[in-house]
Amino acid sequence: MTTLGVGGPARYFAVAENEADVAEAVRWADERGLPLFVLGGGSNLLVSDAGFPGLVVQIAIRGVRDRGEGRFEVGAGEVWDEFVGRMVTAGMQGVECLAGIPGSVGGTPVQNVGAYGQEVAETIVSVRAFDRKSGQFVELDREACKFRYRKSLFNTDVPERYIVTRVDFQLHPFGQAQVTYGDVKRYFAESSEVADLRNVAYAVRKIRHGKGMLIVEGDPDCRSAGSFFKNPVVEAGRLGEVAAAAAVGEAVVPHWPAGDGQVKLSAAWLIERAGFGKGFVDGAAGISSRHTLALINRGGAMAGDIERLQGRVVAGVRTKFGVGLEREPVKVG
Numbered sequence: 001m002t003t004l005g006v007g008g009p010a011r012y013f014a015v016a017e018n019e020a021d022v023a024e025a026v027r028w029a030d031e032r033g034l035p036l037f038v039l040g041g042g043s044n045l046l047v048s049d050a051g052f053p054g055l056v057v058q059i060a061i062r063g064v065r066d067r068g069e070g071r072f073e074v075g076a077g078e079v080w081d082e083f084v085g086r087m088v089t090a091g092m093q094g095v096e097c098l099a100g101i102p103g104s105v106g107g108t109p110v111q112n113v114g115a116y117g118q119e120v121a122e123t124i125v126s127v128r129a130f131d132r133k134s135g136q137f138v139e140l141d142r143e144a145c146k147f148r149y150r151k152s153l154f155n156t157d158v159p160e161r162y163i164v165t166r167v168d169f170q171l172h173p174f175g176q177a178q179v180t181y182g183d184v185k186r187y188f189a190e191s192s193e194v195a196d197l198r199n200v201a202y203a204v205r206k207i208r209h210g211k212g213m214l215i216v217e218g219d220p221d222c223r224s225a226g227s228f229f230k231n232p233v234v235e236a237g238r239l240g241e242v243a244a245a246a247a248v249g250e251a252v253v254p255h256w257p258a259g260d261g262q263v264k265l266s267a268a269w270l271i272e273r274a275g276f277g278k279g280f281v282d283g284a285a286g287i288s289s290r291h292t293l294a295l296i297n298r299g300g301a302m303a304g305d306i307e308r309l310q311g312r313v314v315a316g317v318r319t320k321f322g323v324g325l326e327r328e329p330v331k332v333g
């Protein structure tokens, strides 16, 4: 049930098709003093070899409700990429650069999913969720969701408190497709295609495929959890040290302003310069041959194999650059 395909079983498993099922699953687990894990599409998970000693609830609440003027209420169990396809076809701007991302709609607010210049924080207006603390369903507006880079209320302040059941989006009917990210700009500079919503979504999928970041049956490079490491944010003053460690000028080190006197570095660049290039092999685990940030299950890997490689990469980057890397996928069990 995960894209990485490692890890042990769940002790108990349930599928929630509506909000009543969600409340019932929580009650059932609480009564037995069991931990509960909420599963979406399983595309951002590293499940331990021991598995999960409690109840795993898969959110399968479907339904896309068109409220008019670009407003959509979407069940958390809808497949994200299918929703994007539907919006693009309907001429709704705002999620076209997020085509090809696996997982569920309910999973997107959790880490404020983003790619190619867009993130869901720009179009989510509110999230409906079951609050395990109060035992009530709540509606959280964008402000309350506290979206940041790969972060939100749902994976920081109180992780596992909220179970997302519906996400409401405000899209822009017939808006201009977004072409701001380097790869996407290059694609259209080199092609005669018009950069409309459909073509931008198609271009993004093509670019993702080239990087092994599109789930394609039988492609070992996509047996991953997507980007395994977040781009680290450091004090701007550290840039010089990183450049010196790589024996290059500061301008050569990929970096972007991150506010408050900080810069965001490229995890992929650091990892490659620390000696872990594309196609790196470590037993049954490895690095995608098309994307440095994706740790892959080369076939028959255990979670322990992936974690060993994670440890090697983190230690390598720390030793060479003094920069810590943070794992992006959620560890379960």
Ligand SMILES: Cc1cc2nc3c(=O)[nH]c(=O)nc-3n(C[C@H](O)[C@H](O)[C@H](O)COP(=O)(O)OP(=O)(O)OC[C@H]3O[C@@H](n4cnc5c(N)ncnc54)[C@H](O)[C@@H]3O)c2cc1C
Pocket (backbone or CB within 6 Å): 003, 037, 038, 039, 040, 041, 042, 043, 044, 045, 059, 076, 101, 102, 103, 104, 105, 106, 107, 108, 110, 111, 112, 113, 114, 115, 154, 162, 163, 164, 165, 212, 213, 214, 215, 222, 224, 225, 226, 227, 330
């Ligand atoms: C090939 C590949 C490419 C990827 N590319 C990108 C990318 O470009 N950008 C990006 O941001 N991410 C990317 N990802 C990561 C992943 O697809 C996203 O994080 C996705 O949103 C995860 O959703 P999911 O439904 O699969 O969540 P899961 O993996 O099932 O769960 C992830 C976390 O979200 C929680 N969760 C899931 N559903 C709910 C819910 N309904 N309520 C409360 N909590 C919930 C889980 O408990 C867990 O903590 C990629 C992954 C892969 C495998």
